[in-house]
Amino acid sequence: MMKYLKVVLLLAISLSFIACEKETQKGASKVHWDRDMCSRCVMVVSDRKNTVQVKNPDTQKTYMFDDIGCMVLWFEEEGLGWQDKAIVWITDVDTGEFIDARVAFYDTNNVTPMAYGFSAHKTKEVIKEGEEIISYDEVVKRVKKIGQ
Template sequence: MIIKYLKVLLLLVIGVMFLACDKKVETGVAEVHWDRDMCSRCVMVVSDRKNAVQVRDPNNGKAYMFDDMGCMALWFEEEKIKWKDKAIVWVTDVNNGEFINAREAFYDTNNVTPMAYGFSAHKSKDTIKKGEEVISYDEVIKRVTKTAQ
């Protein structure tokens, strides 16, 4: 009889332990497989290390790769991504290829990019050539989606 109660108690303890384990959603930059990962929108291989974009779903941490900011912006619209305003977005700095927070980055507008949208990210406004237009992440999204309509 005592063994039966111990088994039940053990099952309860194991059950509580599983319930207490909270799965952490990944928010950082996922591993990139250059020249093998494909853009989630246009299915082109992601090769350009200075214009790549990565989006994380804030609900489950799933990562999506893009070869250009424009593809990402259009993917949000075309796929009707409800969590787009909460998405965790990483973009590579055009100067050194480091992934940076896309929402905090500065963008210039006259670049050669994989899909010819022309927007490249900079960690610092100081790295953008004098006289070049400087815009925000929100303005990039607005311009890309406006031209697609």
């Protein structure tokens, strides 16, 4: 009876770890604020309003960035073949919630850690009237132009 109980307990623990791992793969990874480092500039990630995470879909490895500009230039500099398949999360500047960076709305006149100035919003309705609103692709294009 005791042996059966140990097997059931071991199975339950194993299944809970598998469930946790699958959940982590779906969403943004946990950030260790003030300890994780930007993969490009190696500054500590501490700004909870402009943090970016990139996940390699093949290896599930996550890369942290303190500013979306660092992420764009990192991809350019590293010449990685999986850029278009990458899963990209960015924090909503208003809530700090991680959102899909590719569908977010960006305004262009913000104070960001590396001074690129692009901050993400989950919806465009929260961006102040009169502010320029651009897409992820436009952010990438502008950062590349700045980085030349």
